[in-house]
Amino acid sequence: MTTTLRSAPPARPEQEFQVTAPVALGDVAKPLPFIEKIFENAVVRRGLILIGLALIWEAYGRWLESPLTFPTFLDTMTALKDGIVSGVIPQRMAVTLQTLVIGYFLGLIIAALLTTVAVTSRIGTDLLSTFTAMFNPLPAIALLPLALLWFGLGRPSLIFVIVHSVLWAVALNMHAGFLSVSETQRMAGRTFGLKGLRFVLGILIPAAFPAILAGLKIGWAFAWRTLIAAELVFGVSSGQGGLGWYIFENRNTLDTAAVFAGLLSVMAVGLIVEAVIFRVIEARTVRRWGMQRG
Amino acid sequence: MSQTLAPSMQPLAGAQTASPLVSVEGVTLQYKTPDHLVTATYRVSFQIHQQERVVLLGPSGCGKSTILKAIAGFMPPVEGRITLKGSVIASPGPDRMMVFQEFDQLLPWKTVQANVAYPMLVNGVSKQEAADRAADALTKVNLAKFMDAYPHMLSGGMKQRVAIARAMAMKPDVLLMDEPYAALDALTRRKMQEELLQLWDDVGFTLVFVTHSIEEAIVVGSRVVVLSPHPGQVRAELNCDHLGFTERDTPEFGQLAKRISGMLFDDHAVAH
Structure with a gap:
């Protein structure tokens, strides 16, 4: 009944394939480069933030020159x-x-x-x-x-x-x-x-x-x-x-x-x-x- | 599989004359919900003999899981009684180990090995023996390689295998399984059913298995108790030990399935 309203999908032949090893990709699991590995480490990233903060603190303290209210780092x-x-x-x-x-x-x-x-x-x-x-x-x-x-x-x-x-x-x-x-x-x-x-x-x-x-x-x-x-x-x-x-x-x-x-x-x-x-x-x-x- | 399942009926017929291992006698079970007192089963009676694989089959609401819980000892009957080896069941115990449908039945804080050994340690089995029996049971379910894994690292089917190993290692009088494969995909379920039957062949335990799948009931069971819903009553007890995976396409299998399905749908018509 509905054939007039719907267009049928095209008839297509069946297919079978051979599965091959993905040689072109090289190793399936590759080690990351050294720098990338370091930045994957949360401790390293957070340590860098701390060093940055300490530098800003020291600079601000020296500029302010008021050890009574804001001593330097x-x-x-x-x-x-x-x-x-x-x-x-x-x-x-x-x-x-x-x-x-x-x-x-x-x-x-x-x-x-x-x-x-x-x-x-x-x-x-x-x-x-x-x-x-x-x-x-x-x-x-x-x-x-x-x-x-x-x-x-x-x-x-x-x-x-x-x-x-x-x-x-x-x-x-x-x-x-x-x-x-x-x-x-x-x-x-x-x-x-x-x-x-x-x-x-x-x-x-x-x-x-x-x-x-x-x-x-x-x-x-x-x-x-x-x-x-x-x-x-x-x-x-x-x-x-x-x-x-x-x-x-x-x-x-x-x-x-x-x-x-x-x-x-x-x-x-x-x-x-x-x-x-x-x-x-x-x-x-x-x-x-x-x-x-x- | 075929030679393991096909020779049937004869040993069962012999077992019938012996006294049953578990006897469910006129059991009525009720539980409370916030608004209702629900009668789950009404005067249900059947027997389970040594080495039988009894399947409780029925649509949802027939109280099949409730009966299993009562045999496990979680629910005292309102009427009638359930006996194990002649004495009335009063509370849960390690002589009736249960395998649940839910995957979280394993204790996540214990390794696979520790999960299997734990019930034995609780019940005073020595550490060495518990470890040996756990290793043995895990080998039987093909999980020896995963002894030191934690449950969350396993797939659903593997978790169910561990649960079965845990129950088997306890060497219970009867193994209770509450729709253990319902949450698995069809391929895994079929594999698990085969493994369970293989395990039964090797060890020869007594099994009570709850399911709502007619096919699973016939394949797994040696005897099927068909229950009608609202409240659950025994509609039939059928023998199907001679029917297994290899007989699935035989007319006999089909006829039995049709017969059971007829019973279940009849009851639906009556109930509604």
């Missing part, structure tokens, strides 16, 4: 070297990191307990959702006045705000991670005969690991920023200041180069943890397992 490096050689910066860094580690792990433990309650009962889920909805938007630093009132001037107050900054982000991610574990994997685990804690350790935690790791990273970032800010606000306790206090102290003595050195140290720690420690954990876990793209 070389002055800052000298201050940093002095700080490290004299042992002040490493000692301050140790104080800060110690406080951080205590607060971070305390926060993780509480988050793990809260998540366990949340996944095992409905009231627990409601509790966690309500708590996170209430406290997650509250900046940890806003609790500092209260913490000072409760725990006094010193490490306990700092730990309190760190726990607050870590807890909610991590608990939220852990919980979401557990909920997203596929039904098939749960059933597979149960056919193996896994139950209770062995099921959680053997199936749920590794299966939820991408989300848990994301929570750990967010928690770390919150904790680090909160801690430095808290140290800047009330700084020293019993003669034991951290990096934040180092920055504050040197600003008071108008040693701006040392302030810059302190800021660079804060950046360095943040960078090392985020770009090295977490990167390594990621590469060895979720990326190797194909649960996250590399």
Whole structure:
């Protein structure tokens, strides 16, 4: 019926071909030239950017000639070297990191307990959702006045705000991670005969690991920023200041180069943890397992 | 393949007199959705004997997967009972290993070898023995070369092979397969069916296989339980051990397929 409306395709003969090796192309996989290989390396590219920034900084600092407001790159490096050689910066860094580690792990433990309650009962889920909805938007630093009132001037107050900054982000991610574990994997685990804690350790935690790791990273970032800010606000306790206090102290003595050195140290720690420690954990876990793209 | 499948019926007839390995007796299964209590199967009964390849066949909504889950122990029957070697099935266990349709049934954080060895380690098999049995099972499914790969590096068919190896290595009383090849392309599926039958020839396990493909049911099964939908009830139990790949173009194969298809479409007419 429709033949009048449609033009039929032309009748064509069948054909068969011989497949030949693509000799003209040479090797199918060719190595890249040396220069191209170097620029494929992210570290090299980013290193070049850093060198460029340092040059601009130095040039601007020399042109400005105002070491009080904007020390040159070389002055800052000298201050940093002095700080490290004299042992002040490493000692301050140790104080800060110690406080951080205590607060971070305390926060993780509480988050793990809260998540366990949340996944095992409905009231627990409601509790966690309500708590996170209430406290997650509250900046940890806003609790500092209260913490000072409760725990006094010193490490306990700092730990309190760190726990607050870590807890909610991590608990939220852990919980979401557990909920997203596929039904098939749960059933597979149960056919193996896994139950209770062995099921959680053997199936749920590794299966939820991408989300848990994301929570750990967010928690770390919150904790680090909160801690430095808290140290800047009330700084020293019993003669034991951290990096934040180092920055504050040197600003008071108008040693701006040392302030810059302190800021660079804060950046360095943040960078090392985020770009090295977490990167390594990621590469060895979720990326190797194909649960996250590399 | 032909000599492995063609001599049929005789061993089965002998097995019928023995007591069944798995017995499904008047089983009604129900599950809850947010708005409804759905009856998946209604008073379903059938038996599975040692070394049989029982296929549960039916259209979607006939509760065939639900029955398999009940045999696995994930779902207690509302009515009736399911027994394994005479004792009632109460919970999932490694004596009834299951192969799922989904490719994510393998644990992505373990290598292929570790995936296969893991259920054995959980159940107290020694490390050495678990490693040996895993290597053996992977060799049987032609994946010995991929022992150290992670699941995400494998194709769908290879993942299903690993899942089968994992289940086989446990030496379960019965192997449960829930539409294991449904998500594969036609060529791979056919290859996997052949491999499964070859494996059955070599090892001689008891298999319960769920599918909605009539052809797959006849090829894979030695006995087909045809289920009607909404709620699932047993419509027929048919023998097809004598029909395999080589018989696919025979009139007998065609007739059986037609007969089953007639049953399924009849039931559709009744249900709607």
